[in-house]
Amino acid sequence: MVKCQVIMDAMEKIAPHNLAEKWDNPGLLLGNPAQKVNKLMVCLDVNEKVINQAVSEHCDMIISHHPFIFQPIKKIRTDHAQGKMIQTLLHYNIAVFAAHTNLDSAHGGVNDILCTLWGITNTAPLDISYKEELVKLCVFVPRDYADQVRMAIGDAGAGATGNYSHCSFESDGIGHFLPLDDSTPFIGKIGEISSVNEIKLETIFPAKLQGPIIKAMLKNHPYEEPAYEIFPLNITGDNNGLGRIGELAEPMELEEFSLMIKNTLPATSIRLVKSNDKTIKKVALCSGAGSEFIGRAKILGADIYITGDVKYHEAQKAQELNINLIDAGHFGTEFPVVKTLNDKLATLANEKKWNIDIIYDNCSIDPFITI
Numbered sequence: 001m002v003k004c005q006v007i008m009d010a011m012e013k014i015a016p017h018n019l020a021e022k023w024d025n026p027g028l029l030l031g032n033p034a035q036k037v038n039k040l041m042v043c044l045d046v047n048e049k050v051i052n053q054a055v056s057e058h059c060d061m062i063i064s065h066h067p068f069i070f071q072p073i074k075k076i077r078t079d080h081a082q083g084k085m086i087q088t089l090l091h092y093n094i095a096v097f098a099a100h101t102n103l104d105s106a107h108g109g110v111n112d113i114l115c116t117l118w119g120i121t122n123t124a125p126l127d128i129s130y131k132e133e134l135v136k137l138c139v140f141v142p143r144d145y146a147d148q149v150r151m152a153i154g155d156a157g158a159g160a161t162g163n164y165s166h167c168s169f170e171s172d173g174i175g176h177f178l179p180l181d182d183s184t185p186f187i188g189k190i191g192e193i194s195s196v197n198e199i200k201l202e203t204i205f206p207a208k209l210q211g212p213i214i215k216a217m218l219k220n221h222p223y224e225e226p227a228y229e230i231f232p233l234n235i236t237g238d239n240n241g242l243g244r245i246g247e248l249a250e251p252m253e254l255e256e257f258s259l260m261i262k263n264t265l266p267a268t269s270i271r272l273v274k275s276n277d278k279t280i281k282k283v284a285l286c287s288g289a290g291s292e293f294i295g296r297a298k299i300l301g302a303d304i305y306i307t308g309d310v311k312y313h314e315a316q317k318a319q320e321l322n323i324n325l326i327d328a329g330h331f332g333t334e335f336p337v338v339k340t341l342n343d344k345l346a347t348l349a350n351e352k353k354w355n356i357d358i359i360y361d362n363c364s365i366d367p368f369i370t371i
C-alpha cells in the first residue's frame, strides 16, 4: 500500500506537469492525495466500462491519459454519464489522475513510444512548446568539504547533461571573512579576519531544481553562512513539445511503411493520403489529434506525417503541400501508451517496494470500426 501522493510524485517524474499545454487539465482530478492505494489501473479514457473494470477489480486509483473532467462542471447530474461516473468513483473511493499533453511531450511518453514502435531515431519535438531554463551555481567551499558538497548537489540533480551527471568545475582561491559578535564561525575567531583555502565550485542545472539543490548544498556546507551565487543563463536545456520528427534506419517504400504502421498499432485500418511516390526516410508524427502540424512536418522536411483525426480539407492540404499523410486514428496512436505506462509503474512499484498491484484497461476498443 502507498499513498496516492506517492503515485502522483512518480507520475510527475514520468510526465512533468509543466510540459502540459496551457488549455489542458492534467493532475489529480478526483480524490485525495492522502488516500491509500492498493491497486492501480492505467487506461486511455475514464468511461463506464473502465470504471466497471476498476470497481470489479477493487482498484483504488485510475491513471488515464485523457482527463475525464476537462471543462469546469456546473452541475453533477447522476442521471447523466459524467455525473454517474463521479458518483460511482466517489462511492468506491477511487482516485482519478490524468497525464495528458504532458505525457505526450515527455521523454518516453506517447510520441516517443510511437518512435520506438516504428524504429524512428534521431528524434526531436515537432512543435517545441517548452525550453528548460538553466541557471548556474557558484559556491565557495573549504577544500576538505568540496567532495561532500559536490556529491550532495550532484545527487540533487546539479550538473546533469546527456549521459553524464554530477558535472562541475572547480578553481582554487582564498576566502576572507570577519566573524561578528553573534556569529558561531566554523573556522576563525570572532573579531579577527580569517583567510581560508577554498574552492569555487561551479555547476549548471534546470531552474526548477534550484530549491532542492540549494537545500542540499546548505545541508552539506560546513559554514554558518555559505557564500554562493546563482546566475540565469542565456542558454536553454531540454526542448520539449508535441509530436516528433526523426529518421528511419533504412528508407522504406510508402506502401511497405504504411503496412508497418497499421500492423504495429491497435488499428484495423489506417487512411493514407498519397501525395507522392517518394521513399520514406524522414518521418514526422503526432499522437492523437495533430492535423495542425501538417505544415510544420513539411517545413521540417518530413517525407510523411502520421497522426489521427484528420479531416477532408486537412487531407487536401497535405496533397497541396506534397507531403504523404497517414491518419492512424486517435485511439490507434494513443492506446500503446497504456501498456507502456503500466509496465513503467510496475517496475517502479517493484523497485520502491510499494507493494501494490497494477493493471491496465483491457476493455476499451477504438470507437470506430471499419465495415
Ligand SMILES: [Zn+2]
Pocket (backbone or CB within 6 Å): 066, 287, 288, 289, 330, 334
Ligand atoms: Zn488523445
